[in-house]
Amino acid sequence: DAGVIQSPRHEVTEMGQEVTLRCKPISGHDYLFWYRQTMMRGLELLIYFNNNVPIDDSGMPEDRFSAKMPNASFSTLKIQPSEPRDSAVYFCASSLGELVLQETQYFGPGTRLLVL
């Protein structure tokens, strides 16, 4: 398996523009997670899905952020409009089952976003 795939790997945009990040989870995994990593705040969970349904979006910073999972093999994280403080590395991760005890979460390589 190719692992979790994210695109683009790097994105540079100007403040106010719409940004769309994409993720393809590992085939057969029922859970998909979006994280954001910054030096100041570390790795933070934004939202996660189970069988394409959003379960917990309490980590989404504000209404400018939205995430969708139209099918089991694809998810998007959209920022509209983008702001400089959104600059971070965004990771997508997937797991076979629910995160209890010894379940393993697999991370993608991340999308490095820079908003000017």
Next chain:
Amino acid sequence: TQLLEQSPQFLSIQEGENLTVYCNSSSVFSSLQWYRQEPGEGPVLLVTVVTGGEVKKLKRLTFQFGDARKDSSLHITAAQPGDTGLYLCAGISGSARQLTFGSGTQLTVLP
């Protein structure tokens, strides 16, 4: 909010030295995981500890879960340059089906 604090934040050592990284919380976790992240990549799971007092070894890495399941440590023996990376601990609580990540320890092993 359950917080996981890691120490030290940065660590630079010479090849062959031993080191210990700590992960502490005031909350109890049902399990705790350790990840290593290299530049430009996502975190990769190293180990999961579940039982209080549990010790797991992965070659030169020894992981321990505190008796009260609130803290953990990672000990590396005879560090090598290939051990360089960001080490993250992450806890899973009994109720929240999600990982809470620690602040991370950036380890640099100099040849």
